[in-house]
Amino acid sequence: MIQHSIGLMTRPRTQWQRVAALPSNSLTPLLLYPGILALLPAVAWYYGTSRVGWSIGGSEAIRLTAASALQLCVLFYFAMLACVAAVGYFIYWMAGTYGARTSVVRGIVVAGLTVTPLFLFGLAGFYPLLWVDLLLGVIAVSWSVYLLYVGIPIMMEIPEERGFMFSTAVIAVGLVILVSLMVSTVILWDLGIGPAYTDA
Known part of the structure; x- marks a missing residue:
């Protein structure tokens, strides 16, 4: 699985072609890929928020309690997987509209x-410095969008023009899922599943 991460970060088009050439039964083990990679940002942010902390304007570092950080990072992990599964299902659902044959x-x-870039750059959570994390986040999102625009036509075996429209529709779905995730977060915090800060 590491070769997929390296390939997508260094030679995305070639890597997508390799994955597209795999037989259908060889794709099933790749369902574990996001489950394993999503552990990286979850563990990084657990450590960063509970051990290192963050500060604003040179003030004393703010940290979460270990229990609160664990609870939030477990929810973060499952939210990432749920978002990947939801976007994946919508890719399958919309495929017929763009003349592609695919499976869930x-x-x-x-x-x-x-x-992949979002999960890898999530390692920045080990040291939660706002401007660094924002910069890396913008780079990761940009690279992920690029991967989507390159990968959809190859994986769905459709012309690039149709792949462009398909990818744009997937991004729109992703934004809707992001807003839904933010609303869910507000509801959970209102129900008491929010951060708890340390006194020191």
């Missing part, structure tokens, strides 16, 4: 491979 597994694999 292929859709989830495309979504899971596309978010």
Whole structure:
């Protein structure tokens, strides 16, 4: 699985072609890929928020309690997987509109491979410095969008023009899922599943 991460970060078009050439039964193990890679940002942010902390304007570092950080990072992990699965399902659902034949597994694999930069750059959570994390976040999102635009036509075996429209529709779905995730977060915090800060 590491070769997929390296390939998508260094030679995306070639890597997508290799994945597209795999037989259908070889794609099923790739469903584990986002599950393993999503551990990286979850663990990084647990450590960063509970051990290192963050400060604003040179003030004393703010940290979460270990229990609160664990609870939030577990929810963060499952939210990432749910988002990948939802986007993957929508890729499958919309495929017919763009003249592509696909399966739910292929859709989830495309979504899971596309978010590789977000998971890898999530390691910035080990040291939560706002401007660094924002900069890396913008780079990761940009690279993921690029991967999507390159990967959809190859994986769905459709012309690039149709792949462009397909990818744009997937991004729109992703934005809707992001807003839904933010609303869910507000509701959960209102129900008491929010951050708890340390006194020191």
